[in-house]
Every structure is written in structure tokens, then in C-alpha cells.
Amino acid sequence: xxxxxxxxxxxxxxxSQASPVPxxxxxxxxxxxxxxxxxxxxxxxGVAGVAVTDGVQIxxxxxxxxxxxxxxxxxxxxxxxxxxxxxxxxxxxxPTTPWFAxxxxxxxxxxxxxxLRPDEQAxxxxxxxxxxxxxxxxxxxxxxxxxxxxxxLGAAVRFAILTGDLVDLSDSQTFxxxxxxxxxxxxxxxxxxVPLFFTxxxxxxxxxxxxxxxxxxxxxxxxxxxxxxxGPLRWSFDYAGIHFVGVxxxxxxxxxxxxxxxxxxxxxxxxxxxxxxxxxxIFLFVxxxxxxxxxxxxxxxxxxxxxxxxxxxxxxxxxxxGKPCLSGGSISQMFGQQDRSCGYRLVRVxxxxxxxxxxxxxxxxxxxxDYPRPxxxxxxxxxxxxxxxDPEGKIQKLLIRVGDxxxxxxxxxxxxxxxxxxxxxxxxxxxxxxPMEVSVTDGxxxxxxxxxxxFLTGRRGEYSASAAARLELDVGGVDIGFELGIxxxxxxxxxxxxxxxxxxxxxxVKGTEVIAFEIPAERxxxxxxxxxxxxxxxxxxxxxxxxxxxRILCGGKTYRDIRIDSGEHHPRIVEKPLTSWIDxxxxx
Numbered sequence: 001x002x003x004x005x006x007x008x009x010x011x012x013x014x015x016s017q018a019s020p021v022p023x024x025x026x027x028x029x030x031x032x033x034x035x036x037x038x039x040x041x042x043x044x045x046g047v048a049g050v051a052v053t054d055g056v057q058i059x060x061x062x063x064x065x066x067x068x069x070x071x072x073x074x075x076x077x078x079x080x081x082x083x084x085x086x087x088x089x090x091x092x093x094x095p096t097t098p099w100f101a102x103x104x105x106x107x108x109x110x111x112x113x114x115x116l117r118p119d120e121q122a123x124x125x126x127x128x129x130x131x132x133x134x135x136x137x138x139x140x141x142x143x144x145x146x147x148x149x150x151x152x153l154g155a156a157v158r159f160a161i162l163t164g165d166l167v168d169l170s171d172s173q174t175f176x177x178x179x180x181x182x183x184x185x186x187x188x189x190x191x192x193x194v195p196l197f198f199t200x201x202x203x204x205x206x207x208x209x210x211x212x213x214x215x216x217x218x219x220x221x222x223x224x225x226x227x228x229x230x231g232p233l234r235w236s237f238d239y240a241g242i243h244f245v246g247v248x249x250x251x252x253x254x255x256x257x258x259x260x261x262x263x264x265x266x267x268x269x270x271x272x273x274x275x276x277x278x279x280x281x282i283f284l285f286v287x288x289x290x291x292x293x294x295x296x297x298x299x300x301x302x303x304x305x306x307x308x309x310x311x312x313x314x315x316x317x318x319x320x321x322g323k324p325c326l327s328g329g330s331i332s333q334m335f336g337q338q339d340r341s342c343g344y345r346l347v348r349v350x351x352x353x354x355x356x357x358x359x360x361x362x363x364x365x366x367x368x369x370d371y372p373r374p375x376x377x378x379x380x381x382x383x384x385x386x387x388x389x390d391p392e393g394k395i396q397k398l399l400i401r402v403g404d405x406x407x408x409x410x411x412x413x414x415x416x417x418x419x420x421x422x423x424x425x426x427x428x429x430x431x432x433x434x435p436m437e438v439s440v441t442d443g444x445x446x447x448x449x450x451x452x453x454x455f456l457t458g459r460r461g462e463y464s465a466s467a468a469a470r471l472e473l474d475v476g477g478v479d480i481g482f483e484l485g486i487x488x489x490x491x492x493x494x495x496x497x498x499x500x501x502x503x504x505x506x507x508x509v510k511g512t513e514v515i516a517f518e519i520p521a522e523r524x525x526x527x528x529x530x531x532x533x534x535x536x537x538x539x540x541x542x543x544x545x546x547x548x549x550x551r552i553l554c555g556g557k558t559y560r561d562i563r564i565d566s567g568e569h570h571p572r573i574v575e576k577p578l579t580s581w582i583d584x585x586x587x588x
Contacts, residue, residue, distance in 0.1 A: 026054075026085045026103055026112050027068040030061050033096040033115035040113050047116060051088035051272075054103070055234040056264060058088075058271050071103050075264050076233065076252045079208070079216065081223025087114040088272070089237035094119035100232050121240040124350035126416065128153075128160035128194070129285075131310025131344075132201070132330035134168045135185040138342070142332045143188045145361045146344060151193040156391070157346075158239065159194050163310045163328065164201025164249055164287030166230060171203050171257075174213025175220070178206040182225045197237075198230045199246040201287040201311065208250075208257040222257075223250075234265055236272050242281045242349060245272055247295075249287035249311075261291030266298050273302045281305045288312070289320035296321045306354065308345075315340050315358040315368075329358055336565030338374055339451045348416040357387055357417040365389055367438050367449040375563040377454040377581070383423040384409075386438065390418045394442040401437040402429055402455065430461035432527045433562055433583040452562050454581050463526035463585060469519045469554040471530065476512040478545040482574070485531035487523055493535075512548055519552070528552060530561075530580040546571035550580045559584050 030050045031040045046065015051058050056072035071083050086100035096115035128150055135143050150160060167185050170178035189196055206225045207214035214221060220228065227233070236245040247269055251262040273282065282304045288311035289299070299307070299321040307325040313335035318325045328345045341360040348355050360366040369386040372378050384400055390413070398409050398420055409422035434455050439448035471486065483491040494515070519528070530550055534542040548571050551560045561580040564572055572578060 024103070025068065025070045026101075026110065027066070028112040028114065029065040029067065030087060030114045030116060031065050033117050036096045036115075036117050038097045038115055040115065047090070047093075050090055050114075050116075051236070052085060052114075053088060053232075053234070053236075053268070053272075054083055054085050055232055055268060058268070074233070076248065076250060076262050077223055077227075078252060079223075080206075080219065080221035081227040084227060084232040085112060086232045086235055088235070089116070089239075091238040091241050092119060092121055093117065099237075100235070102227060123240050124348055124415065125158050125240055126153075126156055126346060126348045127158050129163065129308045129326070129328045129345040129347055129356075130160060130331050131163040131287075131328040132165045132313055132332055133162060133185070134165055134203070134330070134332040135181060135188060137168045137332040140184065140188070142342060142361070143185075146331045147188065147192065149344075149359070149361055157194050159197065160192070161197045161199075161244070161246065161285050161308070163199050163246075163285050163308060165203045165310065166198060166201065166226075167204060168332075169203050170206040170225065172209040173207075174210060175207065175215075175218065176213070178225060179220070182206075182229050186229050197235065197244075197246060197285075199285050199287055200226055200230070200233060200248045200250060202249060202259045204230075205250050205257060222252075234268050234272075240349070242283060243273075243276055244283050244285070245269065246285040249291070251291065259288070259290070261286060261289075261295040263292045263294055266292055266294040269295070270298045270301075273298070276302070279303060283308065284323075285309070289325055299323055308347075315343075315345075316373075326356060331361065336374075338562065339369055339449070346416060355414070355416055357389065359389055363389070363447065365395060365440055365447040367440065367447065369438065369449070369451075372453050374451075374565075377456050378424075378426075379456045380426050380458065381423075383421045384436075384438075385419075385421045387417040387419045388440050388447075390440070395440045396443050397441050399437075399439050399441075400424060401439070402426065403434050405429055426455060426457045427459065429455055429457050430459050430526075431455060431457050432461070433581070433586040452586065454563065454583075461526055461585070465521040465524040465554070465584075467555070468521050469524050469552050469584070471517045471519055472549075472551050472553065473515045473532075473547060474512045474549040475515060476546045476548070476571075479543050480535055480537055482535055482543065482545065483531075483533040484517070485529075485533075486517070486519060487525055487528055489523060491531065491533065492517075512546070524552075524554070524584070526583065526585050528582045528584065530582060532574050532578045532580070534575050542575050544573055544575045547574055547578070548572075550582065552582045552584055554584045557584075559586065 030047045031044050034044050048063045050061045052067045054071045056074050059069050061067045082102040084100050093116040096117050101112045167181035204226050205222050207221050233248040247265040251258045251260050284304050284307045286309050288309050289307050304323045310328050313330040314337050315329040316327050329343050334340050343360040346357045358368050367388040371385040398411050400407050409420050411418045411420035433452050436453050437450040439446050478496050481495045485491040551558050559582050561582050
């Protein structure tokens, strides 16, 4: 079994106490540490064929476990940060020494040895994926709550991986603010209950977007804090035959920083993946799957099984370069998704594949809906699907309530979570935006999650408007105009807005224009359908514009489509037809 305490203690020593290794070249050996004392003793044998890396190049140990590595210049460390040398842990082993060391560009060639011990690693196993800690955003209890949850999981979890934005906004704030954030983060991860691995996010490169409060020659500038407090920019290890690999997310060209996986990381990733057998299972960790063109080509070429990332502060599944991606929400602050709280992902890996569960922090029986999600509608043909956390099998009953309608739903217990699927009898529920509550009980106490969702049941409730209403759209970036339809009325052709776009409208939106229309009383319905269509430009390509909000002002109140994430960071891009549903009598 894994020695979590030794690993955490060793990591803390290398981060906070050990002096940087004064060398450009590093030599040493990887050895089987028979007595697990962290030192190579006479009679302990070397381990051949183990990869050792500085994040730019990779060498392998010889027959006696020895290696020598001339540390290469990493372009993204040109403005600050220390190079590192680390071991790519082989399957069936775990370190008895720190698994990486920082190196400095000075003379000498010290020995850095890496000790290994046999470790029982078998499928299935579970690990934690967390992201966007932004310490101390939202209060320090955000991360301490996450830590308590991981600690409560005990031996059920093998390790945790955090995919960037470890600290709040060190890239754009002063040195003192960045130091406070990294100090707080370092204190939080000291003696963490399971081994931790990190990848960097865009906010982890200190001072590079700050207008003041930094000396660019300071050793903690850029990646200085990160490499001192977190560790290598790139790493990999094997566990139970699964290859885990992490890369960084900041590009430096000349004096300009930008988001995305840099080319040096993509080249290293190619070298790391190349020796793997064709059908190897590869889990790739990155702050967000974007960056240089080579990165996409490498991901396409190799059998990447799953990409885990953050950055967007949501829980969702997408694809990149044809490979499945899972965004891990956020430990500190969720963006837009009304049905998710701050949390992290539990991932169980087995012979047949993997399953995951997004668990809200601090919820002993957290409930998560897989369907419907905020932008989806529920019809009579759709089943409500989801899962809840119940490792000890205490939950006895699950109820789903829509308005006044309540149904008990069956559920199936699994090794990671309990799952349920229920096709509700909705014939007596009026169409519209309705509150839905899912609750579980152990017979003494109940836990629930609730939200509002769009139900399209085919049953329209009676409604008669006493006056006209006003439809308002917050839009931006309309080059040539668009078409608007309201409740089956003819589509209206609208001219360009004052805010011209460039076809690449992206958040944060710098400004919008409010466009308003009157809806006559006879046209107003209880559930109103608003249709937006982009028009073709010269050459046939459709215009692309952003909508940040759609609302109806009626009877002194404002009603919105709850499926549109309002706010400057969450525009909906209209290219294909977009339908909004606005209920002027929600909740009945």
C-alpha cells in the first residue's frame, strides 16, 4: 500500500527546506530502496530503463540505474523559475525520496538519487481530479473543505491531481499579493492526506500581467513562485499500467505571455508518449486543452484515453482533437452552471474503462444530475438521470419532485456512486420553467439538490396577458444583422448593431447593445419562444454574434431564459439557430 505520509513529507522538504541544487548537469541513480530510508545503501540495486526528465528532454537509466542529464534551457523559464529534474515513476513502484529536485544554472554536477519501493497497484483504483483552487478566492474554507473531503475518503483514494490556477490572480497582482496567495496555498498542501500532482494555469505565472508591484528581475517572477512551491511544469508517471502525464499552459514569445500549451511542452509530450505501446491507456492533465498547433497533433496521434482539465469552472464533457475531455468544475468558484456547486471529480479506473462523479465539496451525499443540465429541456420522452454519493450504502429512498408532482425513483448502487434514471409522468405538468428537486434519505435525514428546468410537456396552461410586454436582448458583435422570431410570428430582419464584431467574438465581452421590441398582449404567451438566426455574409459564411441575456419585462417583473448564462464571461455565440424559452409565470 502507498505511504501517503512519507510522500507528503518528502514533497514538503524539497519545497520548503532544501536549497536549490547548484548545477547545470545532474547525475545520479534510480534504486530499489529496500529499507525505504530514502538513501542508497550498499547492496541496494539500481532500476534500469526508468525515464528521468528536465521537462525538455528525457533520458533513461542504464543497467545499474544510473543516469546523467545535461539540463536544457526551457523557453518558458526565460523570465523566471527554476528548472527541475524528476523521475517518471514506473508502474508497481512509489518513491521513498522526493520525486523531483530543482536545479540552478551553476557549475558542478551533484548526484540526485531517486529511491523506489514496490507498491501494490491494481485495478480498479480511484483518484481525485480537482482544479481552479484560486487560493484564497471565496475564503480559505473552500480549499480546507476540499482537503477535509479527501482526508475523509481515506485509503479509497490513491492520489490527487490539480489542473492549474492553484492561486487566485498572481499573474496580474503585486508581488505581495502573489506571495500571500502562494504562502496560503503552500500551507494548505503541506502534509496533504494523499500524494498531490499539479499542472500550471494561466493565473499561476506571477506578475506577468501586472501593471505594477513587480521587479521583473526578481527570482520569483513568472514561474519563480510555481517552480519553488509546486514543482515541475511537466511530469508523468505510471500507476497500475495507466500512464498519467501533465503539461503546462503558458506560452512566452519574446516578452509576451499568452494562454495555451507551449511548443516546448508539446515536443516533450511527444517524447514522453512515443515509447508507449499502441494500446496504452493515457490520461492527460492540462489546465485547458488548447495551445500550439503541435499540441493538437500530438494528442491526435497518440492513444490519449481521456483529457482532464479546468479553466472554464464548469462540470462538463467535451472533446479536443477527437479525444474525450472532462472539465473538473472548480474548488473555488463555479461559472454559470446553476446545478453545480464548488467541488471536484472522483475518478474510478477499472479494466473495462473509467467512471467519474462530480462531488460538491462538503456534501456527504452529494447529488449530481446528468440530465437535464442547465441548457437542456425535459420532454415527456426524456428520463431524468443522475447519481449521488453513498459509499456506505446508507440511502434508502430517492424522490423527484416537479412542482407538486412527486415520484419515487429506483437507483442502482455502484462502487463509486449510486445512479438513477427515471422517466417521469409529466402529463399533468404545464409547460414552462419549473422547479425540480431530487432528494435522498437514509430514513432519518435527507439531502437534496434543487433547480429550475425547462419542461416541454405538451400541456399549455391557461394564460391571458393584460398588457403588452417588452423583449430585451443584450447582443454584441453583429456585423450584418440577424433574424428574430417571437411565438411563431414571422421572422423580423434586424440591421447590424452598433458594436461590430470580427467573427471571433469571445469572452469577456467588452460591451453590448440592448435591443428592445414590444410584444403585443395578444402575442404574449405563458411560455414564449424566442428564435434568433444568424444571416449569411458575402461568400456564404454565417455571421457570428454574441447574446448575453434575453429577458421579457412584463407586469413590472423581469423574466429570463434560465439556460442563458448571463454576464460578460458567458456569452452564447449565435451562428446556428438559437431558441430561448422565457416563462412569464415560472414555478407554478
